[in-house]
Amino acid sequence: MTDQSITATEARVRAALHRLAESHRPDPDLHRANEPGTGRQTGGPPPSRRRWLLAVASIAVVGAGIFAVALVPNDVEAPPTDSADTIVSTPEPGPTPAPVPTTVPAPAPTTSAPAPVRELRFAEPFDEPMVASLEPDPALPETSALGYDPTAGHAEWAHGLDGFGQVWSISNNEWVGSVSVLDGGVPWEIASEGKTLTEISGIDAVVDESLSAVALRLPNGRTRLIQGFASEQSDITATQTAVELAEEIGTNSIESTLPTDRFVLPIGVAGRGPVVQYGDRAPANTTGLTQIGLERLERTPTDDELRWIATAKSEGGELEQIGPGVFEATMSGGQLSLVELVSPLDLVWILAPAGTDMSTLRESIVFEPLDQSGLSLQPLSADPTTVEVARGEPSWGRWQVATSSDGTCRSLDRAVWAAGAYSANASGSTSCNPDPISSSAICSALHDGLMLVVVVGVDAARITVELDGQPVAQPIENGDGGAAVLLNDGIADVNRLTVRIDGAPTECGPA
Amino acid sequence: MEESVALGDEGERTFDAFFAERFDELSRLAFLLTGASAVADEIAQDACEEVFRRWEHIDHPRAYARSAVINGARAWGRRRTRQRINMEQAGSVPALDADTIAVRNVLGDLPQAEREVLVLRFYDDLKVDDIARELGIPPGTVKSHIHRGLTRMHKELS
Numbered sequence: 001m002t003d004q005s006i007t008a009t010e011a012r013v014r015a016a017l018h019r020l021a022e023s024h025r026p027d028p029d030l031h032r033a034n035e036p037g038t039g040r041q042t043g044g045p046p047p048s049r050r051r052w053l054l055a056v057a058s059i060a061v062v063g064a065g066i067f068a069v070a071l072v073p074n075d076v077e078a079p080p081t082d083s084a085d086t087i088v089s090t091p092e093p094g095p096t097p098a099p100v101p102t103t104v105p106a107p108a109p110t111t112s113a114p115a116p117v118r119e120l121r122f123a124e125p126f127d128e129p130m131v132a133s134l135e136p137d138p139a140l141p142e143t144s145a146l147g148y149d150p151t152a153g154h155a156e157w158a159h160g161l162d163g164f165g166q167v168w169s170i171s172n173n174e175w176v177g178s179v180s181v182l183d184g185g186v187p188w189e190i191a192s193e194g195k196t197l198t199e200i201s202g203i204d205a206v207v208d209e210s211l212s213a214v215a216l217r218l219p220n221g222r223t224r225l226i227q228g229f230a231s232e233q234s235d236i237t238a239t240q241t242a243v244e245l246a247e248e249i250g251t252n253s254i255e256s257t258l259p260t261d262r263f264v265l266p267i268g269v270a271g272r273g274p275v276v277q278y279g280d281r282a283p284a285n286t287t288g289l290t291q292i293g294l295e296r297l298e299r300t301p302t303d304d305e306l307r308w309i310a311t312a313k314s315e316g317g318e319l320e321q322i323g324p325g326v327f328e329a330t331m332s333g334g335q336l337s338l339v340e341l342v343s344p345l346d347l348v349w350i351l352a353p354a355g356t357d358m359s360t361l362r363e364s365i366v367f368e369p370l371d372q373s374g375l376s377l378q379p380l381s382a383d384p385t386t387v388e389v390a391r392g393e394p395s396w397g398r399w400q401v402a403t404s405s406d407g408t409c410r411s412l413d414r415a416v417w418a419a420g421a422y423s424a425n426a427s428g429s430t431s432c433n434p435d436p437i438s439s440s441a442i443c444s445a446l447h448d449g450l451m452l453v454v455v456v457g458v459d460a461a462r463i464t465v466e467l468d469g470q471p472v473a474q475p476i477e478n479g480d481g482g483a484a485v486l487l488n489d490g491i492a493d494v495n496r497l498t499v500r501i502d503g504a505p506t507e508c509g510p511a
Numbered sequence: 512m513e514e515s516v517a518l519g520d521e522g523e524r525t526f527d528a529f530f531a532e533r534f535d536e537l538s539r540l541a542f543l544l545t546g547a548s549a550v551a552d553e554i555a556q557d558a559c560e561e562v563f564r565r566w567e568h569i570d571h572p573r574a575y576a577r578s579a580v581i582n583g584a585r586a587w588g589r590r591r592t593r594q595r596i597n598m599e600q601a602g603s604v605p606a607l608d609a610d611t612i613a614v615r616n617v618l619g620d621l622p623q624a625e626r627e628v629l630v631l632r633f634y635d636d637l638k639v640d641d642i643a644r645e646l647g648i649p650p651g652t653v654k655s656h657i658h659r660g661l662t663r664m665h666k667e668l669s
Contacts, residue, residue: 009665014633016614017543021634023607024542026535027552171647201651236624240652247651 119324125345129370132294132348133276158400160185160415160424165254168312169241173304175311176234179245181254182225185398186417186424188217193419200246212238214246215422224251225422231316276375290352300344310339313349328358338362385411385430390456392479396486397424401456407436412444412511414452429511441499443508451491453499456482464500526566530559533573537580543630544584546619554583578645581627588623613667621660628656
């Protein structure tokens with residue numbers, strides 16, 4: 001719209017709104033029967049300002065070194081009690097991500113007191129690794145006991161992710177949604193290609209309603225994606241929540257913009273206990289599962305914090321407090337959730353199919369030391385390739401090769417930028433041999449007919465890649481510890497791919 | 512209600528005077544926010560009741576009542592399970608011109624937050640900063656709501 005048309009539209013809207021308002025005729029009797037106290041209680045005090053609480057800061061990033069772990073600071077000064085906007089913490093973008101203990105902070109100066117310890121199942125926190133399970137089993141067979149694999153995060157840089165944070169939106173002292181903040185490696189020019197550009201707080205931005213998200217241009221020329229989720233009780237949409245947070249933090253780190261506070265809920269490596277799962281695990285029937293998990297909190301939550309945790313666990317479901325420190329919720333799909341603070345620092349949660357008698361389920365919770373439970377823990381991901389040997393970031397994306405400590409397994413992780421995509425198209429593969437892998441070349445077919453060729457430990461000048469005997473046109477680009485080329489033209493029609501080092505053909509194996 | 516209760520800031524010396532002067536305005540605001548004539552009076556009356564209860568402690572009764580109407584409209588909207596507000600269900604509606612019908616239709620389609628911002632901006636003539644303060648959202652969000660809402664209106668009015 002031009003300025004002129006905006007002004008004209010404003011005038012027409014203003015006039016039409018007044019005509020529309022005039023079309024409503026208030027009941028004249030109310031002027032005579034205006035005795036207070038006769039109306040329903042639909043009114044209320046002026047709305048309080050929205051507050052932001054850090055929910056998760058899962059990936060912090062270090063400036064140098066591989067697999068170094070950076071901790072999200074958790075000792076930032078608490079906000080003043082009258083601060084309407086609060087908290088948050090997000091990692092700075094950087095070259096190397098690493099898995100990090102992650103936590104949920106909440107404001108210290110909340111009005112509610114910590115849940116009374118004497119009414120919890122256990123007066124003291126557990127002093128050894130525990131597992132919560134159900135006895136008798138609600139369903140057979142018990143399919144697995146899951147844990148968190150701390151090695152799973154090593155490939156995040158290679159998957160295009162530089163930093164991640166999650167923020168809770170608190171309005172009128174209620175949890176109304178969450179927003180994730182992902183700092184990615186995708187160059188802004190690629191991510192924003194074909195999009196309608198706007199500005200948020202002077203920063204190049206794209207508001208994407210289809211993703212309930214805002215993309216921002218980071219100072220390093222890459223892309224921050226701020227994506228919202230709003231509960232059904234929220235007065236504003238997920239996109240608006242994302243826009244509000246984008247206005248609040250811009251391209252700054254969350255913790256430098258909003259006052260962070262002590263963390264409460266660990267989500268991730270530290271504190272997250274095993275999850276025991278019952279029922280059919282088939283992907284088409286995931287809501288038929290009953291899952292029970294135990295988490296160790298950083299500190300005793302206040303009543304408000306516990307309620308927010310329960311609301312967040314149920315993704316904004318209709319929440320009901322059924323006992324001291326115990327909340328039950330019905331999620332949008334009918335699935336039921338229960339959150340109970342069982343000790344000052346230990347929290348148990350259950351997700352169960354619709355129709356489950358949660359009271360009975362709650363009474364059947366058994367707490368046992370993990371090593372005496374007889375449960376066999378299976379990690380969510382057991383990638384053995386934790387030793388990075390080469391990585392690179394050419395113009396098309398990122399790649400990284402890692403091996404297991406004994407050299408028998410090797411993985412190739414890669415991220416490919418795509419026009420108009422805010423995050424990378426990422427994938428990875430791992431192969432293992434009985435003997436240590438000796439070949440230096442890896443040929444890996446990607447999506448959309450792409451083929452990635454990586455040669456470890458060799459300079460690009462020494463490498464030739466041929467398709468049916470013809471050298472490829474794409475450049476072979478050096479990385480750190482190896483070189484790579486992404487083949488994207490007519491690879492499907494090729495019969496023979498040859499990788500030569502110093503002119504000699506070499507075996508090109510899988511990752 | 513005695514005549515000697517605290518003064519308001521906008522010339523309403525008594526609650527009765529405030530009610531007499533502001534009730535229709537509040538009811539119309541509720542109507543624009545809900546699209547439902549039948550509940551607008553009720554929401555406005557509840558807002559006035561809130562004002563009455565706090566009359567001696569409120570410096571800006573009109574602004575307070577407006578906030579209460581906004582909250583009341585939101586609460587009503589939630590009870591309606593967030594379904595699209597149908598402005599045509601607003602009881603017997605006098606004949607409206609094309610512009611008004613278009614604005615009414617767009618208003619009914621808008622998310623609650625955008626509807627609130629547009630109504631406060633173009634019906635109550637509040638400034639952006641005042642709307643931001645009133646709704647507890649950043650001024651930039653108010654501007655983006657106005658921009659999006661006006662763009663929708665512009666298309667509908669074209």
